[in-house]
Amino acid sequence: MTRPIGRRAMLRAIGGGACLTVACSLAWPPRKASAAPGDRLNAMISVAGDGTVTVSAPPTEMGQGVHTLLVGLVAEELEIDPADARVQAAPVAPAFENRYYGTMVTGGSTSAIAWFEPFRIAGAAARHMLVAAAAERWGIDPTGCEAAAGRIRNRTSGDILPYGVLAAAASRLQPPTEVGLKPRSAWRVLGRPMRRHEGPQKLAGSAVFGIDLQVPGMLVGTIRHSPVIGGNLRSVDPGPAVRRVPSAQVVPLEDAVAVLAPSFWEASRALEALQPDWDPGPNAGLDSAAIGASLDAALGRRGALVAEHGDAAQADAEILKRLDLRFEVPLLAHAPLEPLSATVSIGPDGVDAWAPTQSQTAARDAIAARLGVPPAAVRIHTTLAGGSFGRNLQVAHMVETALTARAAGRPVKLIWSREEDLRHDFYRPPAATAITIGLDRDGRPVSWQQRLAVPDLRRAPAEIPADPPASVDPTAVEGAAPFPYDVSHHRLTWHDAGIPVPMGWWRSVGHSYNAWFVEHAFDIAARASGRDPVALRLAMLANRPRHAAVLRADRDLWPQPPAAGRFRGTALHASFGSIVAQSVEISMQGDRPVLHRATCAIDCGMALDPDATRAQMEGGMIFGLSAALYGEITVRNGRVQQQNFDQYRLLSLRDTPEIDVTIVDSDADLGGVGEAGVPPIAPALCNAILAATGRPTFRLPIHRRNG
Amino acid sequence: MQLSVNGALHEIKSSADTPLLWVLRDELGLTGTKYGCGKGICGACTVHLEGSAIPACTVAAADVQGLAIVTIEGLVPAGQIHPVQQAWLDAGVSQCGYCQPGMIMAVAALLRANPNPTDADLANNIGVQCRCGTYPRVIRALRTMVGR
Ligand code: FES
Ligand code: FES
Numbered sequence: 001m002t003r004p005i006g007r008r009a010m011l012r013a014i015g016g017g018a019c020l021t022v023a024c025s026l027a028w029p030p031r032k033a034s035a036a037p038g039d040r041l042n043a044m045i046s047v048a049g050d051g052t053v054t055v056s057a058p059p060t061e062m063g064q065g066v067h068t069l070l071v072g073l074v075a076e077e078l079e080i081d082p083a084d085a086r087v088q089a090a091p092v093a094p095a096f097e098n099r100y101y102g103t104m105v106t107g108g109s110t111s112a113i114a115w116f117e118p119f120r121i122a123g124a125a126a127r128h129m130l131v132a133a134a135a136e137r138w139g140i141d142p143t144g145c146e147a148a149a150g151r152i153r154n155r156t157s158g159d160i161l162p163y164g165v166l167a168a169a170a171s172r173l174q175p176p177t178e179v180g181l182k183p184r185s186a187w188r189v190l191g192r193p194m195r196r197h198e199g200p201q202k203l204a205g206s207a208v209f210g211i212d213l214q215v216p217g218m219l220v221g222t223i224r225h226s227p228v229i230g231g232n233l234r235s236v237d238p239g240p241a242v243r244r245v246p247s248a249q250v251v252p253l254e255d256a257v258a259v260l261a262p263s264f265w266e267a268s269r270a271l272e273a274l275q276p277d278w279d280p281g282p283n284a285g286l287d288s289a290a291i292g293a294s295l296d297a298a299l300g301r302r303g304a305l306v307a308e309h310g311d312a313a314q315a316d317a318e319i320l321k322r323l324d325l326r327f328e329v330p331l332l333a334h335a336p337l338e339p340l341s342a343t344v345s346i347g348p349d350g351v352d353a354w355a356p357t358q359s360q361t362a363a364r365d366a367i368a369a370r371l372g373v374p375p376a377a378v379r380i381h382t383t384l385a386g387g388s389f390g391r392n393l394q395v396a397h398m399v400e401t402a403l404t405a406r407a408a409g410r411p412v413k414l415i416w417s418r419e420e421d422l423r424h425d426f427y428r429p430p431a432a433t434a435i436t437i438g439l440d441r442d443g444r445p446v447s448w449q450q451r452l453a454v455p456d457l458r459r460a461p462a463e464i465p466a467d468p469p470a471s472v473d474p475t476a477v478e479g480a481a482p483f484p485y486d487v488s489h490h491r492l493t494w495h496d497a498g499i500p501v502p503m504g505w506w507r508s509v510g511h512s513y514n515a516w517f518v519e520h521a522f523d524i525a526a527r528a529s530g531r532d533p534v535a536l537r538l539a540m541l542a543n544r545p546r547h548a549a550v551l552r553a554d555r556d557l558w559p560q561p562p563a564a565g566r567f568r569g570t571a572l573h574a575s576f577g578s579i580v581a582q583s584v585e586i587s588m589q590g591d592r593p594v595l596h597r598a599t600c601a602i603d604c605g606m607a608l609d610p611d612a613t614r615a616q617m618e619g620g621m622i623f624g625l626s627a628a629l630y631g632e633i634t635v636r637n638g639r640v641q642q643q644n645f646d647q648y649r650l651l652s653l654r655d656t657p658e659i660d661v662t663i664v665d666s667d668a669d670l671g672g673v674g675e676a677g678v679p680p681i682a683p684a685l686c687n688a689i690l691a692a693t694g695r696p697t698f699r700l701p702i703h704r705r706n707g
Numbered sequence: 708m709q710l711s712v713n714g715a716l717h718e719i720k721s722s723a724d725t726p727l728l729w730v731l732r733d734e735l736g737l738t739g740t741k742y743g744c745g746k747g748i749c750g751a752c753t754v755h756l757e758g759s760a761i762p763a764c765t766v767a768a769a770d771v772q773g774l775a776i777v778t779i780e781g782l783v784p785a786g787q788i789h790p791v792q793q794a795w796l797d798a799g800v801s802q803c804g805y806c807q808p809g810m811i812m813a814v815a816a817l818l819r820a821n822p823n824p825t826d827a828d829l830a831n832n833i834g835v836q837c838r839c840g841t842y843p844r845v846i847r848a849l850r851t852m853v854g855r
Binding site: 062063064065193195196198199200202203204205206207208209211212214220262263264265266335336337338339384385386387388389415417418611615618619620621622623644645646650651652653654656658659 | 721722725726729732733734736737738739740741742743744745746748749751778779780788792795796799801802803804805806807808811829830831833834835836837838839840841842843844845846
């Protein structure tokens with residue numbers, strides 16, 4: 001397989017040093033101009049004189065294993081041992097923009113898909129140039145050279161030259177205009193389980209997360225925002241803070257107050273002493289009931305048509321019975337285990353900002369705009385992220401840190417308390433749906449009409465939604481259409497809901513609720529007709545062979561019927577280019593489900609790192625189970641009520657079922673795996689509860705605080 | 708005030724009521740011990756006090772004077788790897804890794820007290836929260852370690 005580089009991809013080798021550096025960018029539709037620092041910084045791979053290979057990673061490593069994967073892509077083509085490569089976080093530069101978004105961002109489960117080709121091409125080009133340099137040195141044809149394990153061997157003489165020795169000479173050569181990429185059958189790294197690149201440091205406690213950053217002369221700070229969502233700071237008397245901690249510095253911000261001190265503890269104690277005067281703003285009366293009412297009101301409006309296929313009249317003629325179902329999900333917090341943090345140092349030669357950010361370009365531009373400096377003067381340094389799940393796509397806290405550092409005249413590390421993290425998230429939006437399912441005389445759904453109320457994440461939360469909306473917010477409806485099952489008529493409308501709460505992208509975004517709505521409703525319909533839900537799905541997936549294969553693969557993980565007192569539920573959902581089926585077996589203890597075993601089958605085209613794919617499925621299911629069982633952010637008097645993990649519970653080791661994952665290989669395009677494991681587990685669990693008790697779940701979480 | 712951390716005595720300047728977690732992180736620069744909740748719930752800050760696992764965020768520095776404190780940095784001498792860490796690498800346990808220092812300290816303490824724990828022992832003793840959901844691999848790695 002030879003890849004012409006020519007018009008599709010541009011390779012640059014940056015010569016003149018002892019180091020071979022290669023950059024590759026695939027051509028894609030023109031993007032916004034992005035300030036480019038020196039070419040050397042844009043290098044995706046560099047091979048140093050001592051043979052060290054450094055990979056510059058555009059995506060943020062937040063637990064999904066993307067750094068390991070990038071090393072694997074390079075190692076495969078460059079012919080090195082992955083253990084010999086180093087990874088550094090890439091700076092903001094056009095070469096590192098995610099081509100699906102035209103900006104540097106880690107999201108949408110796109111990292112593997114976006115970088116699968118560029119990093120292999122860069123690796124192959126670097127190898128090509130090292131081979132050419134060796135051939136030149138030996139005075140032979142390049143075909144007489146063989147690259148393996150970081151060295152070039154002369155096939156005739158058996159002589160060996162390590163990459164490091166060749167790097168300087170290679171850097172003076174022209175990059176190739178065409179490179180051959182290995183066929184899948186020749187892979188020795190990809191497609192096999194890889195060892196976590198940064199695994200040892202994480203276990204030794206030496207890995208540097210955002211919260212761990214140390215900059216000479218820095219102060220450590222913490223922050224409190226207006227307790228009422230959307231409120232502002234009127235004034236604050238620093239006296240009480242300084243009396244308690246004499247070294248404390250109080251920095252008032254627009255909607256928050258930050259306190260700086262030599263340590264986080266002193267800053268926290270000083271902050272607690274403050275009695276800021278807050279302007280609560282328009283949301284002082286907001287509560288969860290009002291949010292529910294807004295969803296109801298949205299469902300009652302006209303909405304926008306998202307998808308319709310089939311013939312309503314034909315379906316009507318077939319319908320014997322109709323089911324009207326209404327479901328609702330709450331606001332959710334991301335709650336990564338590492339609380340939000342950023343470190344900013346402002347110096348004469350520019351601004352340095354360190355954070356586990358998922359949005360490097362947006363962070364740079366937002367900081368530059370607020371400080372009034374050119375974007376090129378802001379350098380973003382991405383640290384490891386202690387989880388994130390979408391939380392660090394937001395950059396407001398980085399701007400706050402920059403403003404605080406400017407006010408203090410010193411470098412500042414700002415760490416949010418867990419309480420602040422839960423009370424001031426950009427939450428997963430709440431959503432409600434009304435589904436009318438028409439069943440024919442065999443109890444088979446023939447008509448599926450769904451109204452979906454979700455706030456539009458593209459507009460400011462305080463804006464009044466339009467009816468009908470001018471266009472459909474694609475993330476609000478993702479997963480509700482296309483409808484995979486064969487029906488005579490399907491119709492989906494979307495109804496923008498006005499919820500004045502900051503909201504954002506939460507691992508699997510719209511799929512997180514749409515999978516639950518559709519897949520739990522499906523089982524309710526199947527059971528209402530006395531049909532086996534999995535068999536009925538298979539019967540309605542005749543035109544979706546990949547879906548059906550995944551569902552069967554999951555079913556095959558359960559060779560025995562459930563024992564007495566045990567019940568199973570299954571759900572199927574396609575997201576981010578992957579198809580995932582999951583099942584869970586439970587027993588009931590009173591009205592509480594006890595989870596015994598869960599299974600997962602995934603078709604992601606091919607698993608580039610099967611072990612990482614499995615880990616993402618396991619982790620995604622546990623993430624989804626925490627949300628399904630306990631996840632709920634409630635609001636009273638404009639304030640978020642959950643303050644710590646005792647009120648925002650996560651699944652614990654004790655409650656985690658055994659999990660088995662199987663990977664279904666297909667020749668489909670690469671699918672994402674970071675989010676696709678989350679959506680199906682909530683409906684699978686509610687389907688199991690339905691099987692056990694006959695009771696559907698109409699609201700999540702299953703263990704609700706407020707009845 | 709003096710604290711014994713990883714086998715060495717340190718003169719501590721932080722105020723006596725400072726939680727051990729913040730003395731370790733902000734004064735001694737031992738950032739392997741993590742902050743997750745500050746309320747003794749998540750276990751990200753787990754260290755060994757006289758060999759037992761405790762959350763460092765809920766004990767005041769003054770209350771642990773004269774007691775042996777071990778953090779993830781001192782679990783084994785530099786350059787060595789603890790059997791739990793090795794088992795973790797082999798099973799590919801960590802994802803983001805943020806909870807893992809606490810998780811490893813909790814597991815190491817459990818194994819010292821009970822070298823052959825059952826799954827139930829794990830469930831009852833490992834309360835460290837992992838938002839990434841590494842629990843199935845924690846259990847798998849431990850089963851391998853104790854030869855099950
Ligand atoms: S930070 Fe100490 S238990 Fe959570
Ligand atoms: S590995 Fe991320 S919180 Fe445990």
